Amino acid sequence: MTRAKLPPWLLLLMPAFLILAAVVLVPLLLSLYSSFTPYHLTRPETLWKINFPFNYEKALTDLGFWKAFGRTVLLLTIALNLEMLLGLGLALMVSKVQRGQRTLRTMMMFPMMFSPILVGFMFKFIFNDNVGLVNNALQSMGLASTAIPWLVDGNLALFAIICAEVWMSTSVFAILILAGLYALPQDPLEAAKVDGCTPWQSFRYVTLPFLMPFIYIAMAIRSLDVARAYDIVQVMTGGGPAKRTELLWTMIGRTGYVDARMGYANAMGYIAILLSIAFTVYFFLKLQRARRELGMED
Amino acid sequence: MAQVHLKNLVKSYGALSVVHGINLDIAEGEFVVLVGPSGCGKSTTLRMVAGLEDISGGEIVIGDRVVNDLPPRERNLAMVFQNYALYPHMTVRENLGFSLKIAKKSQGEIDAAVNEAAEILALTPLLDRKPGALSGGQRQRVAMGRAIVRHPDVFLFDEPLSNLDAKLRTQMRVEIKKLHQKVGSTVIYVTHDQIEAMTLADRIVIMRDGHIVQVGTPLEVFENPVNTFVATFIGSPPMNLLPGVAKDGQIVLADGTAIPLPPGYKLAEGRRIQLGIRADNIMPEGHALPPTAHMAHVDMKVTLSEPLGTETVVYAQLSGTEVQAKMLNPRPVQTGEVLRFAIALDKCHLFDADTGLSLKA
Ligand SMILES: Nc1ncnc2c1ncn2[C@@H]1O[C@H](COP(=O)(O)OP(=O)(O)O)[C@@H](O)[C@H]1O
Ligand SMILES: [Mg+2]
Numbered sequence: 001m002t003r004a005k006l007p008p009w010l011l012l013l014m015p016a017f018l019i020l021a022a023v024v025l026v027p028l029l030l031s032l033y034s035s036f037t038p039y040h041l042t043r044p045e046t047l048w049k050i051n052f053p054f055n056y057e058k059a060l061t062d063l064g065f066w067k068a069f070g071r072t073v074l075l076l077t078i079a080l081n082l083e084m085l086l087g088l089g090l091a092l093m094v095s096k097v098q099r100g101q102r103t104l105r106t107m108m109m110f111p112m113m114f115s116p117i118l119v120g121f122m123f124k125f126i127f128n129d130n131v132g133l134v135n136n137a138l139q140s141m142g143l144a145s146t147a148i149p150w151l152v153d154g155n156l157a158l159f160a161i162i163c164a165e166v167w168m169s170t171s172v173f174a175i176l177i178l179a180g181l182y183a184l185p186q187d188p189l190e191a192a193k194v195d196g197c198t199p200w201q202s203f204r205y206v207t208l209p210f211l212m213p214f215i216y217i218a219m220a221i222r223s224l225d226v227a228r229a230y231d232i233v234q235v236m237t238g239g240g241p242a243k244r245t246e247l248l249w250t251m252i253g254r255t256g257y258v259d260a261r262m263g264y265a266n267a268m269g270y271i272a273i274l275l276s277i278a279f280t281v282y283f284f285l286k287l288q289r290a291r292r293e294l295g296m297e298d
Numbered sequence: 299m300a301q302v303h304l305k306n307l308v309k310s311y312g313a314l315s316v317v318h319g320i321n322l323d324i325a326e327g328e329f330v331v332l333v334g335p336s337g338c339g340k341s342t343t344l345r346m347v348a349g350l351e352d353i354s355g356g357e358i359v360i361g362d363r364v365v366n367d368l369p370p371r372e373r374n375l376a377m378v379f380q381n382y383a384l385y386p387h388m389t390v391r392e393n394l395g396f397s398l399k400i401a402k403k404s405q406g407e408i409d410a411a412v413n414e415a416a417e418i419l420a421l422t423p424l425l426d427r428k429p430g431a432l433s434g435g436q437r438q439r440v441a442m443g444r445a446i447v448r449h450p451d452v453f454l455f456d457e458p459l460s461n462l463d464a465k466l467r468t469q470m471r472v473e474i475k476k477l478h479q480k481v482g483s484t485v486i487y488v489t490h491d492q493i494e495a496m497t498l499a500d501r502i503v504i505m506r507d508g509h510i511v512q513v514g515t516p517l518e519v520f521e522n523p524v525n526t527f528v529a530t531f532i533g534s535p536p537m538n539l540l541p542g543v544a545k546d547g548q549i550v551l552a553d554g555t556a557i558p559l560p561p562g563y564k565l566a567e568g569r570r571i572q573l574g575i576r577a578d579n580i581m582p583e584g585h586a587l588p589p590t591a592h593m594a595h596v597d598m599k600v601t602l603s604e605p606l607g608t609e610t611v612v613y614a615q616l617s618g619t620e621v622q623a624k625m626l627n628p629r630p631v632q633t634g635e636v637l638r639f640a641i642a643l644d645k646c647h648l649f650d651a652d653t654g655l656s657l658k659a
Contacts, residue, residue: 187383190350194454195397195444196371205396209387293387295430 031266039263041256046263055267064243065268068251069275075158075247076226076279079165080219086166087173087218088211094174095181109175111168120235123164127151127236154244157237161245164232169225173218180214181207210294216287223279228272248272299326299483300361300374300451302347308355309342309508317342318508319356324501329478329485333495334505335531340488343505344454347486348377361451376445377454380461382437384429384444390416391425394443415443418477435466442474446481453478455487459494471497492532496520504528526654529574529647535611535622538580540573541651542617549573549648551617557594560646563657571657574647577611577622582637585625592643598623603631614639 006014035055039047059065094104111119126133127150138144150156184207192202230249233239239250252272256265302324309317317339324330332340345351347358349370358365365373376397384393394415395408403411416422419439429437438458445453455474459467475498478485489495495502496516504511504519504527512524523529523537530536542549544565548556557573559565581587583595598614598621610628614621614637623639625631648657 185386187379187381188385191377191379191383191385191444192396193350193370194348194375194377195448196400198371201400205400206385293428295386295428 035266041260090174091177116231120232212290220283303359306356331499339508375452376450553617570651579645
């Protein structure tokens with residue numbers, strides 16, 4: 001009896017395959033499978049009962065899920081646009097600085113170096129209605145007479161969360177846009193000046209189209225980040241009060257680990273991932289179009 | 299159309315001064331070429347006229363306005379850049395019409411102007427392409443078209459042809475000349491190529507190290523160069539320069555060869571000079587222009603010959619200097635052959651050996 005011999009290349013790649021399968025493929029398939037079952041963490045036997053569209057149907061007909069979904073899209077839209085505008089402004093200003101630009105660039109990246117959990121705690125403190133910086137400042141300046149319930153009111157809490165997101169991640173935009181500004185060809189800008197453009201028109205018609213691919217890259221990266229936004233929200237509001245700041249992932253996290261309804265949580269997770277993918281594909285298509293417009297064909 | 303006046307124009311970058319007080323008056327509709335070696339300050343001068351560089355001193359007048367502190371958009375001029383500087387995200391049509399759009403012209407006017415320019419420059423079939431899909435020559439034409447549609451007071455060209463291959467360059471040179479004859483605008487054209495300068499210019503401005511060395515029509519600077527720099531810079535092949543000393547009404551070269559003094563020059567005995575002879579004025583006997591009243595003859599050994607078809611450039615040794623001569627109706631020439639050359643003395647130039655300045659009275 002001869003043992004079947006694997007070709008050496010396969011043998012050498014085997015450890016990589018095995019590790020990838022163990023850490024990516026198996027959990028992925030398992031979670032997908034479990035989303036077809038009424039899997040409950042405290043009742044393992046529920047894993048063996050397939051009840052396919054049930055979890056998905058339940059998610060798609062649950063008003064709470066759609067509210068979280070909508071809130072996530074809203075957060076994504078507001079945060080990304082704000083970060084884009086602020087990042088653009090920041091990059092434009094930094095690119096004009098003559099001395100100490102290197103230091104500024106490094107400082108600009110500081111917020112990215114913090115753990116989102118810490119950022120969450122920091123902003124939770126800043127917006128705390130009793131001892132928070134914001135309320136203290138507003139009250140001592142006489143702009144507010146009573147404490148504003150920043151983290152309690154739904155809209156205000158969303159605002160506070162957006163502040164934290166923007167504070168932490170504007171530099172992603174700033175840095176990518178700055179890279180675009182460094183690569184900006186000077187000739188067309190000079191041509192635009194001679195062609196009669198005001199500085200604003202030069203920016204609008206020459207600089208901005210050139211920066212668009214860089215902006216879309218940043219958007220794509222950030223859309224992945226925000227769509228899975230969990231840590232900051234979890235720390236600041238925990239999705240509350242009364243689910244008023246519930247986002248997809250805080251909802252999924254609670255359903256899975258607090259309520260132990262893992263099958264249902266996984267089903268919602270897969271829907272949320274579709275949302276992420278949709279945003280990323282959208283920005284990627286925009287990126288491709290912007291590049292084609294600039295004649296940077298693939 | 300407008301006149302342009304540069305008065306004591308100065309440019310310095312910090313302590314580094316690159317343009318040292320240039321004075322130049324350009325008439326309405328004139329085609330002026332700034333020419334000089336790389337780094338002599340031509341582009342800087344042009345960019346100051348355009349308003350793309352601040353002026354460190356002096357004055358620029360366009361039409362009857364001092365424009366020193368006006369931004370480019372208020373100077374009503376058009377510029378063609380060396381690297382074309384097209385807008386990469388716009389089609390040829392949008393590139394051409396951009397300045398008109400900025401000037402808030404109606405779409406009808408823009409279309410008319412764009413179509414006219416495209417017609418002149420044979421760009422009509424390319425109107426809907428992006429610059430990325432054009433060849434170098436086509437991009438160059440778009441850049442020119444973008445300038446034409448504006449009907450500016452002044453056209454500025456900064457080495458517009460230097461990225462093109464030789465054949466295209468010759469072709470575009472003709473196009474530019476025709477264009478100028480057609481639109482008649484004032485043109486300031488920068489190049490380091492003396493042939494471009496000679497063929498295009500109404501007047502040539504020769505620059506060196508941030509100074510103007512000589513201003514004149516192409517023939518003036520060719521026939522009466524003010525110094526050895528202009529003499530060797532203008533004309534191809536460059537003028538031969540032979541060091542010598544004035545003695546007994548003759549010029550004695552380093553190796554003792556004596557050549558009669560060219561007519562019209564008076565030199566003090568013992569004055570050290572440089573004798574300038576263009577290749578067209580030193581030719582092998584039997585292959586030369588008909589002799590004139592003032593001829594001299596020298597024997598030279600051939601070191602190299604370059605047949606060009608209608609003529610051959612012969613390199614030969616005279617008094618330790620390599621001299622280029624032209625041979626008309628050429629025959630094959632062997633290296634090492636000794637030929638007798640005729641020099642047209644009345645076409646020769648004398649320059650001071652130390653200052654390089656022309657000694658013409
Ligand atoms: N931004 C600048 N800073 C310092 N020196 C410069 C700058 N731009 C040009 N120069 C110098 O000015 C001189 C003239 O440059 P330029 O006008 O471009 O020459 P040209 O066009 O005749 O080749 C060069 O020696 C160049 O090094
Ligand atoms: Mg130059």
